[in-house]
Amino acid sequence: MSGTGADLKAPETQSGDLFDKFQPLIDTREKLLSTGVTDPFSLVMEKVLSPTVAICNGRETILLGTYNYMGMTFDPDVIAAGKKALDEFGSGTTGSRVLNGTYSLHKDCEDALKEFFGTEHAMVFSTGYLANTGIISTIAGKDDYIILDIDSHASIYDGCAMGDANVVPFRHNDIEALEKRLKRLPEGAGKLVILEGVYSMLGDAAPLSEMVPLCKKYGAMVLVDEAHSMGFIGENGRGVAEEQGVFDQCDFIIGTFSKSVGTVGGYCVSNHPKFEIMRLVSRGYVFTASLPPSVMATAATSIRKIMDAKYKREHLWKNSKRLHKSLTDLGFELGTKEPQSAIISVIMPDLERGAMMWEALLREGLYVNLARPPATPAGMTLLRCSLCALHSDEQVTEIIGMFERAGKATGCI
Template sequence: MADLFDKFDPAIAEVLALSGNRAANPVGIVMDEVHSPTEATINGRPTILAGTYNYMGLTFHPEVIAAGQQALAQFGSGTTGSRVLNGTYSGHKALERTLADFYGVAHAMVFSTGYQANLGICSTLVGKGEYILLDADSHASIYDGCALGTADIVRFKHNDPADLDKRLGRLPADAGKLVVVEGVYSMLGDVGRLTELCAVARRHGAMILDDEAHAMGFFGAHGRGVFEEQGADVDFVVGTFSKSVGTVGGFCVSNHPKFEILRLLCRPYVFTASLPPSVVATARRAIELIATACADKRAQLWRATKRLHGGLIDLGFRLGTDKPESAIVAILMPDQETTIAAWTRLLEAGVYVNMARPPATPAGMYLLRMSVCAEHSDAQVAAILRLCFRARARGRGRGARRRVNVAGSS
C-alpha cells in the first residue's frame, strides 16, 4: 500500500541535512525570550537579532502595547468569525480608515495575514481569459495567488521593463491584464524599477499591483513605499503588518470605485476568521506612529543600513546589491554546506541572521540575509560586523579548501 508521505522523502532528507547534529536548526529556531526589537535569548545565549524584518522597531513601543492591551480587555481575545459574518468590529473599520488615510486612497481592505492579501487579490481580481504578468522573483504568496486563480500566468525577467514590454505586446490587446511588481524584493533587497515598469504597463492598458511589504514605513515622503518615492502610478498596493508595523495581518488599498465588491468575492477574505481586536489595535497605533512620529527612526534605520552594508563590503564580503538599496543586506554564499556552517558560527557567537536557500532564492542562490532595524545601535552594528569577520576567520582556520570563501568573501 502506498504511503502518502513517501513523496516527501527528498524533503525529509533536506531537513536532515540542514539540522544534522547541530544544537540549532536554521529552519527551526526557537526564541526562548525576546527582550527588545534587537535582542533575544536563543539556546540560552544573549543574541543580537539581525534577521527579523522588524524594520521600524515598533514591537515594544509602549503606545503600541498599550493599545493592544486596552482592546484585549475591551473586546476579548478574538472574533471567532470572518469579516463578512461576525468578525468585523469597530476596530477593523477604524484600522481600514487609518490605512486609507495613510495611503491617501478611498478604499482599504484588511486581511488576516500578508500572505492572504496577495493570495486573495491575485486570485480574485484576474480571471479566466485574462492575464497576470509577474516578476520572476516575485514572493511565494504572489505565485500562490496566481495558482489559486484561473488567469493565464506570464513571467517576465526580474526588474526588466523591456522584457515586460515584449511579453505584454504578445497578448491580446482587449484582454484584461494585471502586472504585479514589488517595491523591495525580499531575498537580495534590491528595489523595483517601478516607474519604468508602470509606464510599460500603462502603454499596454494593464492595471498594476505593487507589493510594498519590505518598504512600507521608510521609503517615500510619507513612508508609503517605493512607489511613492519613485512617483510610480499604481492601481493597488498590497502590504503586511508583519514587517514595519510589527504585528500580523495584511491589506490592499486602492482608489478603484468598484473595489469594495472584492469583500464578497475574495475567498481568502471571506472564509478566514478576522484578526483579533488586540492585533488590530496594535497595527492601527503603529501605522499612526509611522505616519506622524517616526522620522528619527527612519533616519537611524538608513544610517545603520549604510554602515552594515558598507562595513561588510569593506571586509570583503560579496553582497546581493552593490549599494544599500533597502534595509535587507544579503551575503552571497557558495553552497548549502558553507552557508549552514557560517550561519551556525554566527548564532553561536551571538548573532541571528536568516539562512535563505533554493527554492526561495532567485537563481538557486544561497544567502545569509540580514534585515536592519531602526533600533539597532551603532554598537550592535559594530558587533555584527566584528562577529561576521570572526565567523569567516574560524571557517578558514579549519583548513577545508572548499570553505575558503566562508561567509561569501570575495
C-alpha cells in the same frame, strides 16, 4: 481504543507514498544535520528583550533577521492599545468580516491605512499571505492575463495558482522583458502586472518608475507588493512606488502588518471606484475569521505612529548603508552592489557553508536568516540580514565584528 487516534501508526514506506515528493528535501536536511550543525530552521527564542535583542539558546543575541524594520513590537503606545482592546473586546471575533467579525477597531485600522496611504479604500486581511492570494485569485479571472516578475513571493504565485488567469512570468527586474510580454498579449484582454517594491531575498528594489508607466501604456492594471518597503522607503513611508514617483499610477498596493507595523495581518489599498465589491467576492476575506480586536488596535496605533517616523527612516538608511559597505569591505559577496533597502543578503558558497556560517554567527551572539533553495533565486544560499530602526550604532559595530570573526573561522572570507 478502537476508533480513536491512539491506534494510528506510521505506515510503512510504500509505492505511492504521498511524502515521496519531499524526499530530496528530507535527504538534504538529514545530510546537513549529520555534519553536527544546529538545525537553522528550528531556533527557539526563549525570551524577547526588545525589538533588537532576544535570548536564544540561553544566550543574549542581537536580532538581525526579524523584519521588524521600524521596531514597533515593544512601542509603549502600541502595547497599551492592544491591552485596552483585549480588556474591552475580548480575545477574538470568532467570525468572518462579512458576518460577525467586523468590530469598530477593524474599521479604525482600515481608516488608519487610508490616512497613511492617502487612498479611498482599504481592506484588512488576516495575514499578508491572504491579502495576496485573496486579491490576486479574485481580480484576474478566465481569459485575463497576469504578468509577474519571476522572483515574486510565494504568496503571489499561490494567488495566481488559485485563480483562473493566464500567468506570464518575465525575467527579474527586466524592463525590456516586461514590455515583450505586454506586447504579445491580446488587445482588449484584462491584464494585471504584479511587481514588488523590494524583493525579500536579495533586498533589491524594482525599477517602478519605468515599469509602472510601461504597464499603463499597454492598458494593464498594476499591483505592487510593498511588504518590505512600507514604513521605511519613501518620504511618507509608503514604499518604493512613492519614492520613485509612481504611487498614484498603481491600482493596488498590498502589504503586511508583520514587518514594519510589528504585528500580524495584511492589507490592500486602492483608489479604484469599484474596489469595495472585493469584500463580497474575495474568498480569502469572506471565508476566514477576522483578526482579534487587540491586533487591530496595535496595528492602527503603529501605522499612525509610523506616519511621523522620519527620524527612524533616516537612522535605518544610515545603518543599512554602513553595514552594506562594511561587509563588502570585509570581502563578503552581497546580493546588491549598493544598499537598496533594509535587507542585506550575504551570498554563501553553498548550503553547508552557509549553515556553518549561520551557526558561527549564532555562537557569536547574532541571529540572521539562513535562506536556501527553492525559496532563493538562482539556487543561491543566503544569510539574510534585516536591519531595524532601533539597532544602535554600537550594535552595528558589534555586528560587523561578529561577521568578521565568523567569516574567518568558517573560511568564508
